[in-house]
Amino acid sequence: MIVDYHIHTYLCGHAKGKPIEYVKEAERKGISEIGFSDHIMVDKWRPEYAMKVTQIEDYIRLVENVEKESSIPVKLGAEVDYFLGKEEEIRRVVEEFSFDYVIGSVHFLDDWVIDDPRYIRGYYERDINEVYLQYFSLVEKMASSRLFDIVGHLDLVKKFGFRPTVDIMPKITAVLEKIKINRLCVEINTSGLEKPAREVYPGERILNICWCMGIPVTLGSDSHKPWEVGRHFDKALDLMKKVGYKEIATFTKRNQVLKKL
Ligand SMILES: [Zn+2]
C-alpha cells in the first residue's frame, strides 16, 4: 500500500493544473490511494496561500467529481494552519465538513511566513535557535490541540537549510511525546528533498525516534503541480523500511487504519 496524502488544488491560489491530472499521475506511478489536502486558513488568510473558508464546499465538490473519474480511491483531506488561540475557529471548520483526514501545519511564527522564499531574510534577522524553539513549541501545542490527525512537514523550519547551533532533540522529543499521547500520525513529506534542506520532513533522526515511540507515519508529496505526485517516494519508502516501518497510516472519515507497506 502506497498513499500520497498531501496534494493541493488550484483553489489554494498557488497550485497548477486540474485535479484529474494529479490523479492520472498517481495512477501512472502505481500509487494505491491519494488524498487531496488543500490549504485552509482560519486566520491571516491571503489569496496566494489558501482557499477561503467559504470555498470549502466548492473544494469538496471538486474532489468528489474527480473521485468519479479515478480508478484509485481519492480521499478528502485538508491541510489546516494551526494558530495559537484560534483553536475554536479551527474546530468549527474541521467538524463542519466530513473530511477523511486533517493535516495540521505550522507555517507562521507570529506574522512571519517561515516557508515562503520571499521572506527568507527572517532567518537572518532572528536567532536561529530561538526560531527552532518557537516553531517546535507551536507544533507541540498543535499536537496537544486534538484538532488534527496528521502532523504536516514536522520540521519544516529546516526548509532553507538554516540549522540550529544547539541540540534541539530534547525539544523535539517532547513534541513527539505529545504526538504519541494524542494518537497523531506523522507525515513523511518528500518535498523537502527538492529544497535546500535536502531531506524529507521529518529527517531520519526524528523518524528513528518516531519509530521507537510507536508513532505511525503516512506519506505525502506536497504536490502543487501534477507531475509532483509521488515524487521521491522510492527514497521515502527506502527510508521508512530502513527505520523499521512495515505499515503506513491510511484514513477514512478521520479513522486511522494501518496498512502493510
Ligand atoms: Zn504546508
Ligand SMILES: [Zn+2]
Ligand atoms: Zn502550498
